[in-house]
Amino acid sequence: MNLKAKLEKLREHPLVQVLENNPGNPRTLALIEPLWGIPYNLIAPFATLYMYTQGITDVQIGLILSIAMVFQVFFSFSGGILTDKVGRKFTTMMGDFFGWALACLVWAISDNFWLFLLAAVLNCFEQINQTAWYCLLIEDARSKDLVNIYTWVSIGGLVSIFFAPLSGLFVNAYSVVPVVRVLYLLFTVSMIIKMLITLKFCRETKQGKIRRAETKGVSVFQMLGEYRQLIPYLLKDKGALKAVAVSVLLYISNMVNTNFFGLYVTQRLGLSENYLAVFPILNAAVMLVFMVGIQHRMSVAKFKVPLWTGLVLYCAAALVLILSPVNSLVPVLVYVFTAAVAAALVNPRKDALLQLSINAQERARLNALIMASTIALSSPFGYLAGWLSSLDRRLPFIFTIALFILAMLVIGHIQDPQTEEARA
Known part of the structure; x- marks a missing residue:
């Protein structure tokens, strides 16, 4: 097969098609995500x-995390209001500037x-x-392309x-x-470049223009007060509430796995700390192969079966x-x-399920409410774990099994959401 034929075949791949169909x-945003991801992953293991x-004690580190969580809840609520008030594009750029560019400058x-x-x-500010x-x-x-977009x-x-x-x-050097x-x-620097690309190539969404017009002249305090009507609205929407429940359960399980996996394999299983740098790469390689080679072949299965699997x-x-x-690497691999x-099966579908289940007209404030609620509901489980x-050291992972089973039970009562194209 010559180069031209290979390129034509590549263009027919569903993941490539979704980018062509959603300019x-x-x-x-999908293509510039590495501008955030690469520096973040370079720093994360050493933060x-x-x-x-530099002399910050364990207690002070914990205090910083606790104070930050309070601000995260506040900014999550504020995010919905700002997103409607000044627009999706400007708010995204503001979050990138204050939440990452300026924050990283201070960290430096x-x-x-x-x-x-x-x-x-x-x-x-990243919560905004x-x-x-x-x-x-x-x-x-x-909307029928959401799973592939999240992929x-x-x-x-x-x-x-x-x-x-x-x-x-x-660091070793x-x-x-x-x-x-x-x-x-x-x-x-990377986040400033990302912000400038967003400014140049992104545009305000149709719904963003509608919400910006609707909230013109409405005070921030009045919009904040409207959450009193929004919370009962979300609680009455059984489909959205179930999708939120799944999202919260998976958020908690991910938090537990992220914080205790390294401790478990080094302290209980006796593996070398050097392996901790290898496991994320293996995880990423497997997910990439699955997402590129297999994910699109499961589109006929919709949501329930892949999520359950x-x-x-x-x-x-x-x-x-x-x-x-103890001292056995193969089971850990x-x-x-x-x-x-x-994760390749669950993560894109969990995100798409949530977005398809909530009211599109109130997506900004509902997402903000869901994000704030998720952080608040999850916060006690870090201490519990x-x-x-x-x-x-085995008990946190037994706890995650209980969370996964509970999520399966919730998914069993969820109807596969229809895309907007299917409704039309």
């Missing part, structure tokens, strides 16, 4: 060590508790960005993970603090980890592989 915001090395020069706290609070960004991404897209967003994040080992090499300072400065695989992966013998396939881990 503008979806294509632009806490960067603080600790931080050397005491107060500067680290300021950077963490500025980073909470989340609400606006999701609206900007999908509101003008074809592209996942791919952008996964590709970025392959750059993560580079920071480890630099030059030490943590100077390397992370430079990486934060590069993160600032993914949750069953999550349970199986957790069981493998719990039953793993099986866990990583199985969990990666499960820590307490369980202190009793037995």
Whole structure:
């Protein structure tokens, strides 16, 4: 097969087709996601060590996280109002600037508790960005393409993970603090470039223009008061409430796995800390192969079957980890592989299910309300998981199995949502 034929075949791939069929915001935002993902994954493994090395104590780090969570809830609520008031595009750019570019600049020069706290609070502006960004991404897209659009967003994040080992090499050569300072400065530059691309190539969505016109002359306090009607509205919408429940359960399980997997495999199973840099790369590689090679072949299955399959695989992966013998690498690799396939099945569909289940006219404020509620409802489970881990390091993963089973039961009562094209 010659090069031209190969390129033609590549253009026929559903993931390529979805970018061709959704020009503008979806294509632009999906393709520039690595501008955030690459510097984030370079810094993430060393962010806490960067603080600790400069004299920030464990208690102070915990205090920064707790204060930041309070601000995250506040900014999540504010995000819906700002997204409607000033538009999806401008709010996304504002979140990128304050939540990442400016926050990373402060992190780059931080050397005491107060500067680290300021950077963490500025980073909470990212919650505003989340609400606006999701609206900007999908509101003008074809709703039947949402799973593939979210797949592209996942791919952008996964590709970025392959750059993560580079920071480890630099840290080994030059030490943590100077390397992370430079990486934060590069993160600032990268986010400014991302913001300028958004300004140039993205446009305000149709629904964004409608909401901006509807809220013109309406005070922020009045819009904040309207949440009193929005909360009962969400609670009465059984379909949306079930989708939110699934999202919260998976958010909690991901939080537990993210925070306790490394501790479990090094402290209980006795594996070397060097493997912790390998597992994310293996996870990303498996997810990429699955998303590019298999994901599009499952479109006929809609939502329920792939979600159930993914949750069953999550349970199986957790069981493998719990039953793993000490000093054995193979079961942990099986866990990583199985969990990666499960994530490839679950994550894009979970996000698409939520967006298809909520009222499109109130998407900004509902997303903000859901995000704030998810953070607030999930916050006690970090402490619970820590307490369980202190009793037995296997218990957090037994807890996640219970969460996955509960999510399966909720999904069993969800009807596959119709796309707007199908309704028409």
